[in-house]
Amino acid sequence: MMRFLLCGAAMIAALSISATPSRAEELSAAVGKPLEKAKGLLKAHKFPAAMQQVNVAAAAAGGNAYAAFVVLEMRASIATQEGDKALASKAIGELLASGRLSHEQELAYIQSEIGYSAELKNYPATIGWLNRYFKAGGTDPKMHDYLINVTYQSQDYAGAAKMESAQIAAELRARRVPTEAQLDLLAACYRADGDAAGFQSAMTNLAYYYPKPDYWENLIHIVQTRPGGLSDRLTLDIERFELALGLLKTPEQYMELTELALQGPLPGEAKRVVDKGYADGVLGTGPQAAREKRLADLVAKLYATELPTLPKREAAAQGERDGNPLVALGEEYVSYDQFPKGIALIEAGIAKDQLRHLEDTKLHLGLAYLRSGDKAKAISVLRSVGGNEGAGEIAKLWVLLINRA
Numbered sequence: 494m495m496r497f498l499l500c501g502a503a504m505i506a507a508l509s510i511s512a513t514p515s516r517a518e519e520l521s522a523a524v525g526k527p528l529e530k531a532k533g534l535l536k537a538h539k540f541p542a543a544m545q546q547v548n549v550a551a552a553a554a555g556g557n558a559y560a561a562f563v564v565l566e567m568r569a570s571i572a573t574q575e576g577d578k579a580l581a582s583k584a585i586g587e588l589l590a591s592g593r594l595s596h597e598q599e600l601a602y603i604q605s606e607i608g609y610s611a612e613l614k615n616y617p618a619t620i621g622w623l624n625r626y627f628k629a630g631g632t633d634p635k636m637h638d639y640l641i642n643v644t645y646q647s648q649d650y651a652g653a654a655k656m657e658s659a660q661i662a663a664e665l666r667a668r669r670v671p672t673e674a675q676l677d678l679l680a681a682c683y684r685a686d687g688d689a690a691g692f693q694s695a696m697t698n699l700a701y702y703y704p705k706p707d708y709w710e711n712l713i714h715i716v717q718t719r720p721g722g723l724s725d726r727l728t729l730d731i732e733r734f735e736l737a738l739g740l741l742k743t744p745e746q747y748m749e750l751t752e753l754a755l756q757g758p759l760p761g762e763a764k765r766v767v768d769k770g771y772a773d774g775v776l777g778t779g780p781q782a783a784r785e786k787r788l789a790d791l792v793a794k795l796y797a798t799e800l801p802t803l804p805k806r807e808a809a810a811q812g813e814r815d816g817n818p819l820v821a822l823g824e825e826y827v828s829y830d831q832f833p834k835g836i837a838l839i840e841a842g843i844a845k846d847q848l849r850h851l852e853d854t855k856l857h858l859g860l861a862y863l864r865s866g867d868k869a870k871a872i873s874v875l876r877s878v879g880g881n882e883g884a885g886e887i888a889k890l891w892v893l894l895i896n897r898a
Contacts, residue, residue, distance in 0.1 A: 523553035524560045531567055540575040547571065562593050582609040600631050616647035645682055654682035654691065673703045701897055709738050716886040724882040726853060729753040734890055736766065747775055748788060760795040761828030767792050800829055807838070816842030820854050832865035852880030856888050868895055
């Protein structure tokens with residue numbers, strides 16, 4: 494959390510800007526002499542002795558408002574340098590209530606009170622002082638950030654989220670990128686408040702503007718734990734997305750994705766995954782190297798033997814009553830990077846209708862367009878994906894990634 498406490502030197506500087514007293518307000522010797530002693534003792538860091546002299550001066554001040562004011566200034570300065578936050582805050586509060594401060598001095602002291610109340614974890618008081626700072630004409634933009642932080646610390650998550658959202662919206666209207674800290678705090682507010690939709694929105698912006706692995710992983714987790722669950726059919730699609738982001742790191746993850754692709758059956762995709770695993774040094778080097786080699790050999794064999802069968806299977810698929818065989822064949826062609834042929838077959842299958850999983854098919858068609866290099870068409874198709882099993886959420890992740898790129 495940001496801090497706005499005035500250090501001892503800054504406090505002394507603030508004290509030095511007091512208005513010059515009139516002749517009627519000059520200090521008597523009974524007040525002035527102990528204060529001079531207090532100054533010397535303060536300079537020597539003899540804080541208790543300095544405070545004793547301040548108490549002597551306070552007793553001599555009587556009902557003299559100006560003398561009482563100067564005594565308060567010295568008491569605040571000693572308490573500040575000694576680190577007695579409670580006493581310093583009390584003295585500064587009395588100075589602010591005196592009506593004798595210049596505008597510059599008032600703002601400086603309010604900032605001190607903001608810092609002290611925050612240090613003492615008195616968040617309602619901190620928020621009150623912050624509001625007084627703005628009302629007094631304070632213009633430091635950091636104070637707005639601080640107000641949001643303190644509101645969050647006081648566990649008013651909805652209030653903090655409202656303020657942070659407004660600040661982020663203002664940044665976007667001004668065509669400025671919100672800071673990572675702003676978006677991160679907004680996400681924290683929504684998460685603490687149990688606002689799942691707000692949290693997902695904030696994480697989406699974090700992944701878009703600051704595409705770190707942690708933010709993408711949070712978004713993926715949101716999709717995986719969506720209300721109603723994620724269909725097991727879409728496990729391949731989740732891991733396919735993780736591969737695109739570089740989030741797959743272990744041999745087990747690469748082998749699982751390879752096996753899912755083979756079950757597709759998508760031998761071309763399986764081969765791409767295996768090839769990448771070996772190229773990146775993830776596969777073929779660990780204790781499971783022999784098992785990984787057997788899987789790689791199987792992939793290579795299927796890759797070679799399945800491709801020649803596609804034309805014959807196409808003729809059979811065209812004769813089927815529904816479009817499912819055409820879609821499956823089209824996706825297999827796409828796995829071999831034969832995009833025009835594969836896309837045409839998927840679209841023919843959609844047109845034939847009676848698909849078991851239309852939204853899955855639209856998701857895969859969008860990805861086929863993406864791999865073919867047609868990003869505009871890919872985005873158009875992906876944005877049309879819906880359903881209640883998770884395909885629509887995965888499609889949104891891909892659109893975010895494409896737009897980010």
